[in-house]
Amino acid sequence: MFPLVQILHQKGCYITGSDNNDTDTVEYERSVLGIPVQIGHDPSHLNGADCVIYTAAIPPENPELKAAMDSGILVLERAKMLGLITQGYHNAICVSGTHGKTTTSAMITQILLEADMDPSVVIGGKLPLLHGSGRVGKSDLMVCEACEFKDHFLELSSDVSVILNVDADHLEYFGTLENIIRSFRQFAEQTSRTLIVNGDDENTRKAIAGITGKKIITFGHSDHCDYYPLSVCYHPESKTTFTL
Incomplete structure (x- = not known):
């Protein structure tokens, strides 16, 4: 809150x-x-x-x-x-997925702040750079964690939507994995401009299958994705390097 x-x-x-x-x-x-x-x-x-x-x-x-x-x-x-607030930004980046939303939202926030793009931020965890879970920027950029719980993410007005993965979770509400995929599809369809999705995740691919009228960018480990890593190297000081 x-x-x-x-x-x-x-x-x-x-x-x-x-x-x-x-x-x-x-x-x-x-x-x-x-x-x-x-x-x-x-x-x-x-x-x-x-x-x-x-x-x-x-x-x-x-x-x-x-x-x-x-x-x-x-x-x-x-x-x-939160959905009403996102309507006030022309570049709302909403990060969804069963796993990894907070981490990815924090990474995007860090990148935008380092680039002096002054975003407003609403994420689900505390980011050391923010000393908290959010900030108010003066630009038209917003980074927002998009939680699928009880279809809350369907309230958001997203310009750029990230879908990290789709898995069986919150089944007390959704009932089946198919219903979860259906909700993620609606989230994707509501996005105004761009979808950035995990091209290696089967359920994510099902969720966006056949969607038109938006730019779709895929990422993953496979070379069929638009962006994937090469020459991955794990360093002893807990650092990973790769060529994108």
Whole structure:
């Protein structure tokens, strides 16, 4: 949630919040951003709110969420709000896949920052360079981790979509691998410009099969991919070099 807070705050929204625990993030929001954050949940915290944003981890019986639903205030789950935010960027890079989303999102972020391209970032883990999981940039570039859980990634407005792999996961929601592949296909079809996909992954190939009207770039270890490594060398100091 914190990267969304940063972006909305920078765009001039007045934000209040509540949390169960008084964490370092809460302290930063209070002391640096000037955002009032209450510990504990109470309907009185909603006074004056035009919109309430909550995460999927919040149960329906939460007193603030229930009061918001009952009052008619606009209520958005985090993924819906993130989707609205991505609409404000002309170059939203959304990184999806069953495995490796956070690592790849962090790598793309590092590259863009080193190139002085000043992206906004929302990722699922803490990146040392950011001292956190997100940042607000001044460019029209955004790097966003696109999670398939409960089809949350279908809320995003992606200009460049990365699909790392497609595997059987979250079956309590999807039921079958075929349903997962179908969701990734919809994610790919919703992408406005470019798909960058794992050409070695069979399920990823199934997900994008027959899609037209977009630039498709493949990567992998095989020479049938657009980009693949040659002369791979593993060095003892935990470094890998190769020719692309």
